[in-house]
Amino acid sequence: MSEAQPILRLDEATIKFGGLTAVNKVSFELNRGDIFGLIGPNGAGKTTCFNLITGVYKPTSGEIYFQGQPIGGLAPNKIATRGICRTFQNIRLFSALSSVENVMIGAHLRHKVPLVGALMLSAKSVAETSALREHAMHLLELVNLADYANHRSADMSYGKQRRLEIARALATDPELILLDEPAAGMNPQEKEELLYTVRRIRDELNKTVLVIEHDMRFVMGLCERIVVLDHGEEIAQGPPDAIRNNPKVIEAYLGEPA
Numbered sequence: 721m722s723e724a725q726p727i728l729r730l731d732e733a734t735i736k737f738g739g740l741t742a743v744n745k746v747s748f749e750l751n752r753g754d755i756f757g758l759i760g761p762n763g764a765g766k767t768t769c770f771n772l773i774t775g776v777y778k779p780t781s782g783e784i785y786f787q788g789q790p791i792g793g794l795a796p797n798k799i800a801t802r803g804i805c806r807t808f809q810n811i812r813l814f815s816a817l818s819s820v821e822n823v824m825i826g827a828h829l830r831h832k833v834p835l836v837g838a839l840m841l842s843a844k845s846v847a848e849t850s851a852l853r854e855h856a857m858h859l860l861e862l863v864n865l866a867d868y869a870n871h872r873s874a875d876m877s878y879g880k881q882r883r884l885e886i887a888r889a890l891a892t893d894p895e896l897i898l899l900d901e902p903a904a905g906m907n908p909q910e911k912e913e914l915l916y917t918v919r920r921i922r923d924e925l926n927k928t929v930l931v932i933e934h935d936m937r938f939v940m941g942l943c944e945r946i947v948v949l950d951h952g953e954e955i956a957q958g959p960p961d962a963i964r965n966n967p968k969v970i971e972a973y974l975g976e977p978a
Contacts, residue, residue, distance in 0.1 A: 725787075725788055726749035726750060726751055726785075727750055727751065727752045727754075727786065727787055727895060727896060727928050728749065728750040728773070728784075728785070728786055728896055728928070728930070729747075729748075729749045729750075729784070729785040730746055730747050730748055730749075730769070730772075730773075730782070730783075730784050731747055731782055731783045731784070731785065732745040732746070732747050732781070732782035732783075733745070733746050733747070733769070733772055733779050733782040733783070733784055733792070734746070734779060734780050734781045734782045735768060735772060735777050735778075735779055735780050736780045741952055742765055742768045742952050743765040743768050743769055743772065743949075743952045744765075744952045744953045745782065745953070745954075746765070746769060746782075746947075746949065746952075746953070746954050747782075747954065748947045748954070748957060750896070750928055750930060751928075752895075752928055753922060753926065753928055754928050754929070754930075754944060754945065755918065755919070755922055755928075755929045755931065755942055755943050755944055756928075756929065756930050756931070756943060756944070756945050756946070756947070757930075757931050757932075757933065757939045757942070757943035757945070757946035757947070758770075758930060758931065758932050758946070758947055758949065759932070759933065759934070759936075759939055759946060759947075759948050759949075759963075759973065760948050760949035760950050760955075760972070760973055761950060761972065761973050763951070764949040764950050764951065764952065764973075765949045765951070765952040765953075766932045766949055767809070767900060767932065768952075769949070770806060770898050770900055770930075770932065772784060772792070773791075773799075773804065773898065773930075774796055774799055774800075774804060774806050774898065775791070775793075775794050775795055775796035775797075775798065775799040776796060778792060778793040779792045779793065786799070786802060786803070786804060786896070787802070787803070787895070789802075791804075800892060800894075803893075803894050803895035803896060804894055804895070804896045804897075804898070805889040805890075805892045805894040805896075805897055805898070806889065806897070806898035806899070806900060807882075807885045807886055807889050807897075807898070807899050807900055807902060808885075808900050809900050809901045809904065811878075811881050811882065811885055812885070813873040813874075813881060813884060813885060813888070814873065815872065815873055815874035816872060816874065817872065817873060818869065818870050818871060818872060818873070819860060819865055819868050819869050819870070819871055819873055819876070819884050819887075820853060820856045820857060820860060820869040820870065822873055822884060822887075822888050823856035823859055823860060823884070823887050823888050823891050824849075824852045824853060824856045824891070825888065825891075826887075826888035826889060826890070826891030826892055827852045827855065827856065827891040827892065827893075855891070856869075856887075856891060857869060859887040859890050859891060860884075860887055862887065862890070862917070862920055862921070862924065862925070863883040863884070863886055863887045863917050864883065864913060864917065865880060865883055865884060865887065868880060868884075877910075878905050878906070879905075879906045879907065879910035879913070879914070882902055882903075882904075882905075882906065882910075882914070883913075883914065883917060886899065886902065886917070886921070890921065890925065890927070894927065895927065895928060896927070896928045896929075896930065897921065897927055897928070897929055897930070898929075898930045898931075898932075899918070899929065899930070899931045899932070899933075900932045901932055901933055901934065902914060902918075902931065902933065903933055903935050903938045904933075904934070904935075911935065911938055914938075915938060915941060915942050918931070918942060919942070931943060936964075939960075940960040940963075940964060943960065944959065944960075945957070945958065945959055946958065946959070946960060946963045948963060948966075948968075948969050948972075948973065950968075950972040950973065955968045955969065955972060956968055956969045
């Protein structure tokens with residue numbers, strides 16, 4: 721694959737639910753290493769786009785390409801094994817498990833030892849489990865949670881739970897990670913920590929990041945390019961400065977320059 725080829729491309733992706741068109745001919749591209757924002761008012765179709773990319777929904781028309789291959793309509797597990805993962809608006813951690821255990825569960829997608837070997841605690845299984853724990857600890861360090869490795873996720877603050885969910889998603893070893901409102905509910909300090917974390921994910925792990933977020937200060941400070949949806953249709957695309965001063969975006973979403 722040529723490095724110039726987009727890692728993700730939506731080509732007039734459309735989905736209809738009965739008579740309602742939730743996403744209408746949306747097209748955009750992510751290059752490898754992008755931190756890309758997807759914004760718009762509530763009901764604009766942002767999460768529906770995520771669901772199309774990750775296989776929850778099949779496009780009614782149009783196509784989605786990942787690393788040059790069509791993925792529209794593939795099952796979510798097939799898309800995940802190809803290298804796409806996501807977080808959700810609502811945190812979905814295993815509350816009774818520790819942070820490191822949550823991250824290790826995320827790595828199950830790449831687990832190679834058969835179930836029988838794992839149950840019998842074969843030497844290969846023990847070695848792999850040790851390697852998974854070591855990798856999980858590395859990811860916890862990346863999101864600044866290494867000191868909370870043995871804490872139950874239920875006992876952690878909301879902001880830490882958000883970062884833990886990102887670490888668990890990274891444990892699947894994706895090429896592209898989709899973050900659905902990662903800063904929701906965070907205080908200003910937690911948002912600054914998250915911004916730094918997302919940059920580390922791109923710079924140190926060489927990941928590509930697609931972010932849905934309503935906090936415009938966070939989006940404008942993090943993303944290099946942004947696409948804006950309104951009523952399921954793209955109304956603008958470009959760098960932050962162009963987006964914050966775009967009359968259509970101001971009218972539909974911002975209300976005033978961000």
